Amino acid sequence: MTSKRRPLPAAEPGTAGLVPVVQVRAVKVAFGGLLALRGIDLDVEQGERLAILGPNGAGKTTLFNVIAGDITPTSGTVAVKGVDCTRLPSRRRPRLGVARTYQKARTFEGLSVTDNVYLALAGHYRRQRVPWRSAVDRRLRDEAGRVVASVWLGDHRDTPAGALAHGQKRQLELGMAIATDPDVLMLDEPASGLSRGEREHLVELLDALAESVTVLLIEHDMDVAFRVARRVVVMADGEIVAAGAPEQVRADPKVHEIYLGSEGRS
Numbered sequence: 001m002t003s004k005r006r007p008l009p010a011a012e013p014g015t016a017g018l019v020p021v022v023q024v025r026a027v028k029v030a031f032g033g034l035l036a037l038r039g040i041d042l043d044v045e046q047g048e049r050l051a052i053l054g055p056n057g058a059g060k061t062t063l064f065n066v067i068a069g070d071i072t073p074t075s076g077t078v079a080v081k082g083v084d085c086t087r088l089p090s091r092r093r094p095r096l097g098v099a100r101t102y103q104k105a106r107t108f109e110g111l112s113v114t115d116n117v118y119l120a121l122a123g124h125y126r127r128q129r130v131p132w133r134s135a136v137d138r139r140l141r142d143e144a145g146r147v148v149a150s151v152w153l154g155d156h157r158d159t160p161a162g163a164l165a166h167g168q169k170r171q172l173e174l175g176m177a178i179a180t181d182p183d184v185l186m187l188d189e190p191a192s193g194l195s196r197g198e199r200e201h202l203v204e205l206l207d208a209l210a211e212s213v214t215v216l217l218i219e220h221d222m223d224v225a226f227r228v229a230r231r232v233v234v235m236a237d238g239e240i241v242a243a244g245a246p247e248q249v250r251a252d253p254k255v256h257e258i259y260l261g262s263e264g265r266s
């Protein structure tokens with residue numbers, strides 16, 4: 001059987017480090033008559049920690065879906081590391097270094113924690129076209145063990161994912177995303193449903209990521225969002241209505257009006 005895979009277009013030589021790692025240009029998404037994104041422009045630099053905030057229905061997840069390739073925009077373009085990937089399906093974005101989690105964790109419920117991470121790693125290595133040998137397999141097993149420990153699931157390494165508590169499952173999903181050594185890590189409401197202690201874990205985990213990893217975060221938990229992010233973008237009704245450093249956005253009366261309410265004034 002012949003492979004239908006075509007190589008990804010290469011980034012322009014000599015521009016590495018100058019090109020934003022994610023570049024969104026004039027992106028519109030229409031669902032029938034509803035314009036969920038009304039022309040979004042967004043540049044994200046390598047190593048940025050960016051939180052996307054906004055009320056329900058603002059278009060945050062739709063923007064994530066466009067960047068991760070789960071939705072093709074109605075118009076506009078998306079580039080990752082200088083490569084136009086507007087029409088590149090999500091299954092091929094990991095080769096560009098993009099990994100994401102979803103609001104609802106996507107794990108193999110019947111498989112153990114370690115096996116879930118192992119599969120994420122194995123998929124990544126296949127995409128990198130590393131030849132499949134038993135030595136590689138052993139290395140992946142070891143690496144899976146290290147990742148499981150790094151997301152504090154060492155005591156649950158043999159537990160089926162389906163038996164994990166909600167917060168632990170989110171940790172597992174984060175581990176599966178981190179395992180692929182992404183350049184761009186996209187987390188959709190990672191703190192939702194977590195206990196206070198688990199949220200602390202999450203912030204520590206994200207702080208411990210290599211500085212070169214770019215993190216995009218949708219988060220309703222202001223405490224987590226403002227602690228993790230160095231820049232905040234606020235969306236409302238399919239548009240970006242404010243952007244800046246967390247303290248700047250916190251002080252923006254427009255943001256209070258549309259989203260933060262009295263919570264943001266403290």
Ligand SMILES: Nc1ncnc2c1ncn2[C@@H]1O[C@H](COP(=O)(O)OP(=O)(O)OP(=O)(O)O)[C@@H](O)[C@H]1O
Nearest residue numbers: 031034035036054055056057058059060061062063
């Ligand atoms: N697949 C879809 N089909 C039709 N409408 C959709 C679809 N996905 C999203 N929408 C609509 O697009 C708008 C933006 O939704 P989106 O999920 O991006 O918002 P959000 O800011 O992520 O909200 P939340 O915080 O509730 O997750 C909403 O009005 C939503 O109902």
